[in-house]
Amino acid sequence: MENTTIVETHGLTKRYGSGVLAVDSIDMSVRRGEVYGFLGPNGAGKTTTLRMLVGLIRPTSGTATVAGHTPGDPKGLGKIGSLIESPGFYPYLSGRENLRVIADMASVSQKRVDEVLDLVELASRAGRKFGTYSTGMKQRLGVAGALLKDPELLILDEPTNGLDPQGMAEMRKLIKDIGQGDRTVLLSSHLLGEVEQICDRVGVISNGKLVKQSTVQDLLGEEGVLVRAQPIEQAHEVLTKMFGADVISRQDGALHLKTKPSNSVDINRQLVAAGIGVSELRPFERSLEEVFFQLTGEKQGS
Amino acid sequence: MIATIKSEWRKSRFRPAFLVASGIMAAITVLVYGVNWYLALHPTATRGGDRAIVNIATLYPDQFVNNVMGAAFPIGAAMAIVVGALFAGSEYGWGTMKTMFTQGPGRLTVWVGRLVVFAAWMLILTVVLFAVGALSSVVVALFQGHVIAGPAAFDLAKGMGAIWLILMVNGTIGLALGVLIRQPAAALGIGLTYVLAVELLAVRIINLINNGQYKNVTEQFVNQNATALTQSFTSPVFGASVPSPISADHAVLVLFAYGIGLAIVAAAALRLRDVT
Numbered sequence: 114m115e116n117t118t119i120v121e122t123h124g125l126t127k128r129y130g131s132g133v134l135a136v137d138s139i140d141m142s143v144r145r146g147e148v149y150g151f152l153g154p155n156g157a158g159k160t161t162t163l164r165m166l167v168g169l170i171r172p173t174s175g176t177a178t179v180a181g182h183t184p185g186d187p188k189g190l191g192k193i194g195s196l197i198e199s200p201g202f203y204p205y206l207s208g209r210e211n212l213r214v215i216a217d218m219a220s221v222s223q224k225r226v227d228e229v230l231d232l233v234e235l236a237s238r239a240g241r242k243f244g245t246y247s248t249g250m251k252q253r254l255g256v257a258g259a260l261l262k263d264p265e266l267l268i269l270d271e272p273t274n275g276l277d278p279q280g281m282a283e284m285r286k287l288i289k290d291i292g293q294g295d296r297t298v299l300l301s302s303h304l305l306g307e308v309e310q311i312c313d314r315v316g317v318i319s320n321g322k323l324v325k326q327s328t329v330q331d332l333l334g335e336e337g338v339l340v341r342a343q344p345i346e347q348a349h350e351v352l353t354k355m356f357g358a359d360v361i362s363r364q365d366g367a368l369h370l371k372t373k374p375s376n377s378v379d380i381n382r383q384l385v386a387a388g389i390g391v392s393e394l395r396p397f398e399r400s401l402e403e404v405f406f407q408l409t410g411e412k413q414g415s
Numbered sequence: 416m417i418a419t420i421k422s423e424w425r426k427s428r429f430r431p432a433f434l435v436a437s438g439i440m441a442a443i444t445v446l447v448y449g450v451n452w453y454l455a456l457h458p459t460a461t462r463g464g465d466r467a468i469v470n471i472a473t474l475y476p477d478q479f480v481n482n483v484m485g486a487a488f489p490i491g492a493a494m495a496i497v498v499g500a501l502f503a504g505s506e507y508g509w510g511t512m513k514t515m516f517t518q519g520p521g522r523l524t525v526w527v528g529r530l531v532v533f534a535a536w537m538l539i540l541t542v543v544l545f546a547v548g549a550l551s552s553v554v555v556a557l558f559q560g561h562v563i564a565g566p567a568a569f570d571l572a573k574g575m576g577a578i579w580l581i582l583m584v585n586g587t588i589g590l591a592l593g594v595l596i597r598q599p600a601a602a603l604g605i606g607l608t609y610v611l612a613v614e615l616l617a618v619r620i621i622n623l624i625n626n627g628q629y630k631n632v633t634e635q636f637v638n639q640n641a642t643a644l645t646q647s648f649t650s651p652v653f654g655a656s657v658p659s660p661i662s663a664d665h666a667v668l669v670l671f672a673y674g675i676g677l678a679i680v681a682a683a684a685l686r687l688r689d690v691t
Contacts, residue, residue, distance in 0.1 A: 167517045170689035190519045197517070201510025203426055210425070217422035218525075219518040258514065 119145045119266050119297045120166060124175035127161050135161040137321035138175065143299055143314075145265075148292040150312030150329075151301040154409060158321040159301040160198055163270050166299075167195050180266050191219070194264035196272060200255030204244030208235060208254045211243055212261060221261050229257040233287060249280040256287065267291060268299045273307060285311055305401045315401075319409035332404050338377055340368040340384070341393035348389045355383060369397060419520050419528030424535070432501045433536050436494050440540055441547040444486045448474060448551035451482075471559065476552040480566045480574035483548035484645040487578045489610060491544065492585040492641060495537065496606035499589020502533060503681070504599030513690050526682050533590060537582040541575050574648055580667065581641045584674045585610065588637070591681040614638050630660070637673045640666035 120143035127136040136158040143149045153159050164170045166177060168185020182189030202211040212226045230236040233253040238246075246254065252272055259267055269288065273281040281304075288311055292298040302308050308315055309329060316326040325332065342348035349368060352361055360371040370380070374396035384391050427433060455471040473482055506512040515525055549565070556563050565571070588609070592602035618633045633639055643661035 164513075164689075164691070169513055169516060170691060187519050187521055190517055193517070195517050197513055199510055201512070201514040203509060203511060205429070205431060206426065214422050214426045215514065215518060217418055217425055218515055218520060220418045262519075 117144050118142055118178075120149075120177070120179050120299060122162075122166075122175060122177040125162065125165060125172050125177055126174045127158075127165060127170065128173045134321055136165070136172075139318070139321075139323045141316055141323055141326065143266075143297060145297050146295050147313040148288070148298045148300060148311055150308035150315040151299060151318065152303070152305070152308050152315055152405065153301075153318035154303055157303075157318045157409075159303075159318055160270055162318070163195070163197055163268055163299070163301055167193060167197065167268060169197065191262065192265045193268060194259035194262050194266070195268040195270075196252075196255040196259045197268070197270045199274075200251050200258065202243045202251075202254060202258070205242060207240050207242055208246065208250070208257075209239035211254065212239075212258060215258050216261055219262050225261055225263070229260045232260060232291075233257045248275040249277070249283075252276060252280075252284060253287075256284075256291075260291065264296070266297045266299065270301045271303070272300070273302070273304065281307070305405055309401045317405065317408050324408045329401070333398055333401060334404070336374060337397045338370045338372055338374055338380060339393065339395055339397035340370065340380060340391065341366065342368070342384055343390045343392065347387065348384055348391075351383055351387050351389065352380065355380070367393070416520075416524055416528060419524050420531050422515075423528045423532040427502070427532055427536065430502075432498050433539075436498050437540055437543045439494060440486070440491060440544050443490055444483060444544055444547040445551055447486045448482075448548070448555065452555055471555075474552060474555045475559075475561050475564075476549065476556055477564050477566055479548045479552035480545075480570050481648045482552070483544055484574065484578070484648045486548070487544060488581055488641055488645045489638065491540070491578070491582055492638065493607055493610055495540070495582040495586035496589040496592075496610055497603045498536070499533065499586035499591075500593045500603035500606055501589075501599045502529070503590040503593025504596065504602045505593075507593075507597040508599065516690055522685050523682055526685050530587075530590075530678060533586060534583055537586055538579055540582055541579045544578060545571070545575055570648075577644050577648065577663075577667075580670050580674075581644065584637060584641070584670045584677075587674045587677045587681075591677040594681040594684050610638055634661050634665070635669060637670065640669040644670070 120141065122139050122141045125136060125139045125141070126134070128134050139162060141162075151159050151162070161170065165172050166179050166184050168190065177184050180189045180192040202208075203214070206214065209226060209230065212229065213223060215221075216223055216226055227236065230239045233256050235250060235253050235257060238250060243251070243254065252275070256269065256272060259269065272288065273284045276284060285307060288298060288300060292311070300308070300311065312329055314326070314328050315332055317324050317332075340348060340352065345363075345366065345368070349361065349363070352368060352370060356370060356372055362369045377394055377396070381391055381394055451469045452471075452474055455469040455474065472478065506515070516522055520528075553563055555561075566574075589603060589606050592606050593599055596602045596605070614636050618636060618639060621629050621633050640661055643659040644663055644666040646659050647663040647666070
């Protein structure tokens with residue numbers, strides 16, 4: 114049976130010489146073919162973890178298997194494309210020539226260079242020196258470089274960093290397109306909307322620890338209905354009779370029901386029939402932002 | 416390995432540092448020939464005119480191998496350190512080290528490929544130096560109406576080998592410093608300070624201790640051996656010379672040992688250290 118996991122870590126830990134514990138015993142699992150969001154605030158340990166996965170830094174303890182090999186193994190690296198932190202290219206060479214240098218190093222055909230330049234829509238500006246590129250163009254060239262090997266696993270570390278809103282939208286679309294099919298994308302980000310839009314599953318890291326790993330849907334919780342009505346006590350009673358007490362909670366003067374939004378018509382009818390005034394009735398879903406702040410213990414808006 | 420060498424060559428063939436270094440080496444050679452030619456023809460310009468300090472015979476083609484040795488050291492050595500420090504140290508500043516280390520070939524393969532391409536560039540610098548030296552000597556001979564006769568092929572090969580070795584060893588000092596310090600500016604600063612000052616001071620101090628009792632220690636220093644090797648190329652037309660206490664054979668061995676040793680130290684650092 115084919116192994117369905119492309120990245121697996123057990124107790125992966127990195128403590129720097131200065132004593133700083135950057136990554137603390139992470140057990141992470143990325144499945145083949147998914148777009149996995151690695152979410153965490155700045156300084157949480159995302160980049161350190163990704164650097165360990167591509168063999169740039171050695172873990173202090175723990176193990177990792179990436180594309181069937183230990184991190185840094187040349188056989189494994191042949192299946193991985195990565196863009197870690199900022200794109201690293203030679204400023205005195207053109208974008209195209211930079212990709213040719215990488216293609217030679219990775220033993221990839223030079224024909225592939227023009228294919229990936231087309232893919233990231235940089236072909237027309239590939240003759241310009243990398244040093245003259247805008248941030249967006251640099252990021253695009255970085256993604257092109259990561260795609261050269263047509264990798265099974267693509268690791269992108271905050272690829273929208275430093276981009277303007279249009280550039281971010283274009284990059285998100287590009288990542289969505291790249292993630293189609295069998296390719297696995299491991300995307301780190303501190304931008305919640307980005308992860309929510311692109312990813313199938315999410316791992317949330319905070320202070321070096323992986324505090325949650327699940328599908329985006331599971332992370333957001335079950336769907337529900339929010340009811341705001343007067344008098345609220347009476348509305349609570351009516352809804353308890355309808356659905357049972359264990360699916361109702363009261364928050365900020367409103368009732369949260371763990372039920373399908375399609376039950377909204379019945380809810381409205383019963384409340385009105387009981388003489389209760391309904392001021393708000395809508396499907397309710399927690400935002401990833403709320404979940405994120407709850408998991409990482411950070412304060413919203415701080 | 417071939418893939419790594421191709422990649423390293425592709426990235427460095429138009430690298431400004433190498434092109435500028437080649438140009439500077441060529442310019443220095445022309446300048447040395449120009450100044451010496453002037454001094455040879457204008458004895459009154461020096462020492463009150465009693466005799467010229469440069470014999471015009473040293474500038475003719477049959478002596479050009481001995482002559483270019485002066486242009487290669489210490490200026491050529493300093494140039495090699497600068498180029499080596501830039502070649503290795505810039506990879507950290509540009510973030511290209513992580514790009515290269517994540518492509519597939521192992522770290523040591525990348526390092527060996529880089530050394531091979533650097534050695535090729537040192538050979539190019541050597542060829543530029545000798546080509547410009549030969550051309551300059553032919554120009555002098557033509558203007559002076561002297562017969563044009565080149566040096567023996569063996570002497571030419573020996574001279575080129577010596578200069579390549581000196582450039583390569585000093586370049587490896589720059590490379591190793593670039594890897595160890597992980598940036599070019601400090602690496603080339605330390606390298607230049609060593610070659611132009613530290614070693615010379617150390618030699619003087621050591622030679623003063625107990626009337627030169629520890630002089631043999633200085634005979635193991637890298638650029639004492641480079642100097643001895645260049646001074647071994649001379650001929651009677653250059654006048655009487657003081658024989659060096661370091662033989663050419665000893666110098667070659669010591670320089671090779673430095674080059675290999677420094678390459679191994681840098682390889683170990685690359686292999687074992689995290690790329691952050």
